[in-house]
Each structure stands twice: as structure tokens, then as C-alpha cells.
Amino acid sequence: MMIPTPSALAYVPFVSVANMMRLVHSLGPEHFLSELAAYIEEDFRRWPDFDKTPRIASHSRDGVIELMPTADAESYGFKYVNGHPKNTRTGHQTVTAFGVLSSVATGYPLLLSEMTLLTALRTAATSALVGRYLAPEGARVMALIGNGAQCEFQALAFRALCGIGTLRLYDIDPGATAKAARNLRAQGFDVTECRDAIQAVEGAQIITTCTADKQYATILTDNMVGAGVHINAIGGDCPGKTELHRDILLRADIFVEYPEQTRIEGEIQQLDPDHPVTELWQVMRGTVEGRRNARQITLFDSVGFATEDFSALRYVADQVRGTDFHEPLDLMADPDDPRDLFGMLMRARDA
Numbered sequence: 001m002m003i004p005t006p007s008a009l010a011y012v013p014f015v016s017v018a019n020m021m022r023l024v025h026s027l028g029p030e031h032f033l034s035e036l037a038a039y040i041e042e043d044f045r046r047w048p049d050f051d052k053t054p055r056i057a058s059h060s061r062d063g064v065i066e067l068m069p070t071a072d073a074e075s076y077g078f079k080y081v082n083g084h085p086k087n088t089r090t091g092h093q094t095v096t097a098f099g100v101l102s103s104v105a106t107g108y109p110l111l112l113s114e115m116t117l118l119t120a121l122r123t124a125a126t127s128a129l130v131g132r133y134l135a136p137e138g139a140r141v142m143a144l145i146g147n148g149a150q151c152e153f154q155a156l157a158f159r160a161l162c163g164i165g166t167l168r169l170y171d172i173d174p175g176a177t178a179k180a181a182r183n184l185r186a187q188g189f190d191v192t193e194c195r196d197a198i199q200a201v202e203g204a205q206i207i208t209t210c211t212a213d214k215q216y217a218t219i220l221t222d223n224m225v226g227a228g229v230h231i232n233a234i235g236g237d238c239p240g241k242t243e244l245h246r247d248i249l250l251r252a253d254i255f256v257e258y259p260e261q262t263r264i265e266g267e268i269q270q271l272d273p274d275h276p277v278t279e280l281w282q283v284m285r286g287t288v289e290g291r292r293n294a295r296q297i298t299l300f301d302s303v304g305f306a307t308e309d310f311s312a313l314r315y316v317a318d319q320v321r322g323t324d325f326h327e328p329l330d331l332m333a334d335p336d337d338p339r340d341l342f343g344m345l346m347r348a349r350d351a
């Protein structure tokens, strides 16, 4: 059977993992993170333009599979992503993802991309972007608790956007800390491997928690958080999965992406449903203050929102256009007569 060559409309540009890695290296990881953060910020600043909904989560005993859609007037994007904290024991990743950007006008996909690397990059870019608004002036030291897949991306983004050069690492698995320390020293960071979370937060102006555990964990207790610190909490992102003791939340000013989703998934699921939070898009637009003084404890209760993935897909689409960092995928059936889909199928048999 000789299948006829698909027409131009059949093809969707596909960015594989290999091409994403080539793209990141061609630009330089920190340059990529900085530019990506600018796209994310641009989209936060036009927040009312987006169709927004909490992500659609399918929970099971060991994890979650989620769909994250959003759209503006021109483009629609969605990400498929999982979160399975036990996965690393069997050689799988905790978080993997792929996503699509489509034309609202035709509904046709404009880009299909791997998003496992892109999620780590966009999560880190968002964290550091928020850090620029909330971290105390002159912050140079960051504690990184949880040294798995996200950890090094967080460090690079915080150096690129906030000037962090010194890292204090801790993970319950010393092998994970050794891995992260090796990777991060090779990137020129000043790294201290710590024996526990208490030691990790000593002298840190920013505390990033990126642990994975499907439970109400207590990575940080109240006594570990001094005045003026910025907490970047990214690992509490599902119902029943948090990282911070409730008392910290009561002392902190809490900043969120999309309250309707964060109240279900974030650290604030531990608080009353009307506990005050500040929406980051308003801070980025300059209508609400970010950090007000040097003693304030700020908390980014990060769960990851669909617009960040939309921004990331938009950025990648702009970068790969006219390059060989993508390949054509025969994804959209395109019969000569748009109403003769069946005829196309039959002609393929006869060809």
C-alpha cells in the first residue's frame, strides 16, 4: 500500500525532547529562562484576556494526571501533565508533560511540543520572575529543599533573574543532593550540602521547597522562617499534598497565580476559603504592591497555572519558526475535499 504524501495542512510542527535540548543549548539555558520569564510576565499582565479555569485533575492512589487549558482571542493551549511521587523508584520521572498550541480561528494545532523539560523551565522561570517582585533586596543565598528534577532549573532561573549565586541544598535522599551539588557546582554556583532542612535555611534570604510526596508534609516549620524571607513553595500542588506548616501561612503574605485553583491545590488549602491572598497578575501590572518592607515574609504558593504553559508554548513557537528545531508531524487528516474523509481512507487502500 503506497500512502499518498500528506498535504501541507496535514503537518504540525513537533518539538521533540532532542530538539528542545538543542534549542535550549543554542540560546543558553539562562538566556532561555530570562526570555521565557518575559513571555510569562507579558501574559500575566494581560490576565483578563485569558479564558481561565482550574486544571482538570484525575487523581489516583499514586498520583495525578492533569489537563491544563487556556486561550486568548488568537490561540488556545493545553498541557497534559502527571505527578507521581513514587515514579522515580522505577526509573520514571515524577512529572512528565507534553502540550499543544492551536489557532482559535481554525482549531488547527500550530505546535505540538514535549513539555517535560519545558515544564521544569517554565516553573523555574515563573518562580524567579515572582522572586524579582517579592524577594528581599540584595538576596544572594537560596535554600533548595528537594533536589530532584526541578531543583537545578530553579537555581539557574534564580541566578539569571535575581542574582542568586549561593545555594544550600537538602534532600531526604543524600544521593539526590549529591547529584544536584555536582550539577550546580559545574554551573559555577557556591554550593553547601546540608544535613537537614534547618541547616539548609540558615542565612538564606530565599527558601525554595520542591519536594514530592503525596501527603501533608512539613518541610518547613514556623521556627525555621525568619523575618524578611521569601518562600518559593512549588511542591505543594495537589489536594492533600502540601509542604509548609500552617503557622507559616498565617505569618506570611501569600501570593498566588489563580486563586480558584490554588485554594484547591496549594498550601492555602490548609486555610479558610476566604483567607486573603494577592494575585500575582495585579502585582505584575503594578496595581497592587509586592514586597512592602524588609521584615515581611512573602510566600509564593506556586501550583503552576495554564497561562504559564501557554506562554512557554508561545515562546517555543516563536523560537523554532524558520529553524530546524522542529520536525513535521503528519497529525491532521487532510482530504482533498474536506468532506471526503472516507474517500481519503479508501484511496489509501487502493494506492
Ligand SMILES: NC(=O)c1ccc[n+]([C@@H]2O[C@H](COP(=O)([O-])OP(=O)(O)OC[C@H]3O[C@@H](n4cnc5c(N)ncnc54)[C@H](O)[C@@H]3O)[C@@H](O)[C@H]2O)c1
Residues within 6 Å of the ligand: 083, 085, 088, 094, 095, 119, 120, 123, 145, 146, 147, 148, 149, 150, 151, 170, 171, 172, 173, 176, 210, 211, 212, 213, 217, 219, 233, 234, 235, 236, 237, 302, 303, 304, 305
Ligand atoms: N508548582 C509548579 O508549577 C510545579 C511544577 C512542576 C513540579 N512541581 C512539583 O514540584 C515537586 C518536585 O518535582 P520534581 O520533578 O523535582 O520531583 P522529583 O521526584 O524529581 O524530586 C523530588 C525530591 O524531593 C525529595 N523529598 C521528598 N520528601 C522530602 C522531604 N521531606 N524533605 C526533603 N526532600 C524530600 C525526594 O527525595 C526527591 O529527590 C513535585 O511535588 C511536583 O509536583 C510543581
